[in-house]
Amino acid sequence: MTTVIANDRTYRVPERPVVVFTVDGGDPRYFRDALQRGIMPRLALMLEAGGEFGVGASEVPSLTNPNNISIVTGVPPALHGIPGNYMRAPDGELVLLNDPKYLRAPSIHACFEKAGVPTLMITAKDKLRQLLGNGGVPSVSVECAAGAGLPAYGIESVEKLVGEPAPHVYDTFSSHYGMRLGLAVLRAVPQIRLLYVSLTDRVQHEYAPGESEADRFFTEFDRLVGEYLDAGCTVAITADHGMNAKHDSETGQPRVRFLADVLAAAGIPVQDVVLPITDPYPRHHGALGSFAWLYLEPEHRAPAREILAAVPGIEEIWDAETAATLYELPVDRVGDLAVTAAADTALGASATDHDLTQLQRRLRSHGGRHEQPVPLIVSQQIAGPLAARYRAGILRNRDIHDLVLNHTATS
Amino acid sequence: MTTVIANDRTYRVPERPVVVFTVDGGDPRYFRDALQRGIMPRLALMLEAGGEFGVGASEVPSLTNPNNISIVTGVPPALHGIPGNYMRAPDGELVLLNDPKYLRAPSIHACFEKAGVPTLMITAKDKLRQLLGNGGVPSVSVECAAGAGLPAYGIESVEKLVGEPAPHVYDTFSSHYGMRLGLAVLRAVPQIRLLYVSLTDRVQHEYAPGESEADRFFTEFDRLVGEYLDAGCTVAITADHGMNAKHDSETGQPRVRFLADVLAAAGIPVQDVVLPITDPYPRHHGALGSFAWLYLEPEHRAPAREILAAVPGIEEIWDAETAATLYELPVDRVGDLAVTAAADTALGASATDHDLTQLQRRLRSHGGRHEQPVPLIVSQQIAGPLAARYRAGILRNRDIHDLVLNHTATS
Numbered sequence: 001m002t003t004v005i006a007n008d009r010t011y012r013v014p015e016r017p018v019v020v021f022t023v024d025g026g027d028p029r030y031f032r033d034a035l036q037r038g039i040m041p042r043l044a045l046m047l048e049a050g051g052e053f054g055v056g057a058s059e060v061p062s063l064t065n066p067n068n069i070s071i072v073t074g075v076p077p078a079l080h081g082i083p084g085n086y087m088r089a090p091d092g093e094l095v096l097l098n099d100p101k102y103l104r105a106p107s108i109h110a111c112f113e114k115a116g117v118p119t120l121m122i123t124a125k126d127k128l129r130q131l132l133g134n135g136g137v138p139s140v141s142v143e144c145a146a147g148a149g150l151p152a153y154g155i156e157s158v159e160k161l162v163g164e165p166a167p168h169v170y171d172t173f174s175s176h177y178g179m180r181l182g183l184a185v186l187r188a189v190p191q192i193r194l195l196y197v198s199l200t201d202r203v204q205h206e207y208a209p210g211e212s213e214a215d216r217f218f219t220e221f222d223r224l225v226g227e228y229l230d231a232g233c234t235v236a237i238t239a240d241h242g243m244n245a246k247h248d249s250e251t252g253q254p255r256v257r258f259l260a261d262v263l264a265a266a267g268i269p270v271q272d273v274v275l276p277i278t279d280p281y282p283r284h285h286g287a288l289g290s291f292a293w294l295y296l297e298p299e300h301r302a303p304a305r306e307i308l309a310a311v312p313g314i315e316e317i318w319d320a321e322t323a324a325t326l327y328e329l330p331v332d333r334v335g336d337l338a339v340t341a342a343a344d345t346a347l348g349a350s351a352t353d354h355d356l357t358q359l360q361r362r363l364r365s366h367g368g369r370h371e372q373p374v375p376l377i378v379s380q381q382i383a384g385p386l387a388a389r390y391r392a393g394i395l396r397n398r399d400i401h402d403l404v405l406n407h408t409a410t411s
Numbered sequence: 412m413t414t415v416i417a418n419d420r421t422y423r424v425p426e427r428p429v430v431v432f433t434v435d436g437g438d439p440r441y442f443r444d445a446l447q448r449g450i451m452p453r454l455a456l457m458l459e460a461g462g463e464f465g466v467g468a469s470e471v472p473s474l475t476n477p478n479n480i481s482i483v484t485g486v487p488p489a490l491h492g493i494p495g496n497y498m499r500a501p502d503g504e505l506v507l508l509n510d511p512k513y514l515r516a517p518s519i520h521a522c523f524e525k526a527g528v529p530t531l532m533i534t535a536k537d538k539l540r541q542l543l544g545n546g547g548v549p550s551v552s553v554e555c556a557a558g559a560g561l562p563a564y565g566i567e568s569v570e571k572l573v574g575e576p577a578p579h580v581y582d583t584f585s586s587h588y589g590m591r592l593g594l595a596v597l598r599a600v601p602q603i604r605l606l607y608v609s610l611t612d613r614v615q616h617e618y619a620p621g622e623s624e625a626d627r628f629f630t631e632f633d634r635l636v637g638e639y640l641d642a643g644c645t646v647a648i649t650a651d652h653g654m655n656a657k658h659d660s661e662t663g664q665p666r667v668r669f670l671a672d673v674l675a676a677a678g679i680p681v682q683d684v685v686l687p688i689t690d691p692y693p694r695h696h697g698a699l700g701s702f703a704w705l706y707l708e709p710e711h712r713a714p715a716r717e718i719l720a721a722v723p724g725i726e727e728i729w730d731a732e733t734a735a736t737l738y739e740l741p742v743d744r745v746g747d748l749a750v751t752a753a754a755d756t757a758l759g760a761s762a763t764d765h766d767l768t769q770l771q772r773r774l775r776s777h778g779g780r781h782e783q784p785v786p787l788i789v790s791q792q793i794a795g796p797l798a799a800r801y802r803a804g805i806l807r808n809r810d811i812h813d814l815v816l817n818h819t820a821t822s
Contacts, residue, residue, distance in 0.1 A: 056736060076805060078803035078804075078805045079799055315727065316727075321466070321804065324803070328805040330803065342720060369727070369737070388490055392489035392741065393489075393732065394487060394736060
């Protein structure tokens with residue numbers, strides 16, 4: 001049996017293609033609700049036929065970039081280097097974490113490629129593609145599919161391969177286009193052994209489980225999962241993070257604590273409020289999530305903690321070193337204080353910094369501990385050493401490749 | 412090289428004795444403070460000579476039994492079965508978790524013994540000895556040292572071996588007696604290869620870093636660590652949990668939220684408030700820690716969450732399944748809601764249930780996330796695959812045996 005080592009874990013090279021789907025914002029409640037109401041028949045059949053539905057935990061901050069990189073590297077942000085979508089670099093510069101230069105660990109896929117095993121990365125958003133494609137992994141995003149090819153596999157136009165132009169990244173079906181693209185490439189290049197498809201959470205940001213647009217999303221997702229199964233793939237499904245309503249259920253107004261405003265009112269000067277959910281897609285969340293980093297002079301940290309601890313909806317407040325330990329983050333890329341919010345509350349910088357009119361619907365978002373539970377679904381029965389942890393619900397989304405490559409009944 | 416597998420980790424059998432000390436309530440701040448003020452000269456020398464000082468995280472609830480068992484098994488409570496010092500069993504019975512029948516994983520020491528490698532377990536409190544001695548591991552507690560021997564090693568009286576009768580478990584120096592006992596046995600039985608010494612946190616419950624009684628404790632601890640080093644041992648030091656003041660700094664009154672009283676005032680009936688810190692040593696903490704399990708009828712859980720979320724000093728509230736996932740606990744041994752408190756706050760059942768007059772001094776306690784940071788100190792340089800995680804501060808106290816047996820420069 002051929003194996004490949006990536007970041008100190010050994011992975012078996014599968015005999016048939018393995019695909020891992022990361023449903024952005026794919027809170028376990030979407031899957032439970034859809035299964036209960038019978039709108040995911042292929043998933044239901046897969047589970048009846050020996051597949052497994054489990055839950056696990058994402059990284060905190062529960063955001064897209066750190067979790068996607070954890071999933072494809074198998075290690076926490078402390079080791080792979082990406083603590084958010086956005087950060088304040090040690091030199092004070094505010095940067096989107098889209099550039100591979102920030103990565104400190106190779107992906108499993110890059111290690112497979114190095115060992116001569118063909119792989120593929122597909123993302124809805126292009127911001128992720130640059131990170132996921134690092135190390136010579138053939139990759140394509142729906143957002144930039146127009147005109148894109150996959151030269152490694154002799155594919156000149158991915159749109160031509162799918163037979164349809166790619167939708168806009170804000171389209172309900174842009175995620176499904178990515179799934180169809182993966183299928184089309186897999187059919188053209190059957191020697192691909194490991195495929196990663198990362199969706200977008202635009203639907204989850206706008207619609208709760210059971211809302212009709214969410215149903216449309218998951219019904220089509222289910223149909224496409226069925227196509228992968230029919231094509232002979234082993235399938236695994238996880239999420240980068242969950243999703244919670246963060247608005248007043250009566251008025252529909254976003255429930256936001258603006259940290260700079262709270263501290264200014266208490267006379268505490270703040271250098272920076274860094275919201276690591278920030279990305280190039282403001283319509284999703286208006287940069288409002290449940291996690292914030294504060295940068296303050298040392299003498300202002302203790303008073304700031306005291307003021308913030310008394311604010312309703314603010315939960316955890318940690319200094320940099322403790323945050324790095326508890327959240328497994330790179331200590332050189334975090335702020336002076338970590339602040340997390342309750343399930344129903346988001347954190348902002350100053351009220352004047354956030355254009356809430358960009359939000360299309362009531363605020364639903366993520367970033368804190370309450371969006372940490374994620375699904376860990378596998379089309380095969382789980383066996384071997386990870387089985388007890390899997391059934392106890394204590395694996396992480398970063399374990400999904402280990403789980404599906406090494407610990408299924410057929411692996 | 413001989414190796415032994417315990418709970419899916421492989422451990423090297425060391426050529427010279429390895430001792431792991433668990434300083435009960437040994438918050439990293441005690442060590443930092445003592446090192447800064449120069450009152451732990453042997454530890455300082457050890458670090459200068461290539462030893463390492465790191466921090467990591469304990470299990471939550473941050474309590475003695477779950478963490479000691481995690482440390483000696485290398486796995487979380489979800490796998491070893493001990494989620495607290497105390498629990499409500501599935502049949503409704505309230506039980507102290509001192510009986511080996513609750514254990515679901517063997518200790519590393521039991522696996523060493525089975526492989527013919529001599530080991531020893533020493534505890535201050537006898538409540539732990541029964542758990543730690545499980546699987547045929549020679550064990551003795553300071554609390555029950557009078558009249559005790561170690562028949563496995565042909566020792567009839569441990570007190571005679573030490574040359575002095577054991578102090579009362581509430582004595583400041585009972586922990587040190589355990590350390591002396593370990594040294595005495597090691598001198599008599601030099602073939603012992605793995606020794607675990609678990610102290611008591613009575614001093615830490617009463618005295619903050621820098622208070623004179625804490626200084627007496629750590630000065631003598633340091634002197635005895637020096638004796639182990641001089642005896643040729645490799646030394647590792649961790650803690651089961653940290654410790655925080657949970658009283659009003661002006662009045663000295665304990666800052667406690669009584670959960671049954673809060674919910675009764677809101678008209679929400681509670682079946683049980685289970686405080687998993689509860690143990691046979693009420694003078695330490697009066698059963699007041701920063702973690703509680705609530706048992707309620709399903710229809711009362713959402714209203715209870717809402718009421719409790721608004722109480723100052725209450726931080727996290729999780730349903731059973733999410734708590735099991737996030738804290739890595741056995742889901743069949745947890746309550747319907749998990750509640751954690753802020754660093755400065757303790758949780759009680761009802762004011763009438765707690766006899767606060769038993770507290771000898773101002774309340775200092777643990778149990779929540781704020782007591783999760785623990786020291787991970789090793790007398791050798793850390794090398795090998797765990798080194799990056801160690802330096803990033805993201806290991807757990809349950810990794811200490813892996814660290815000291817497999818990842819030091821000389822292991």
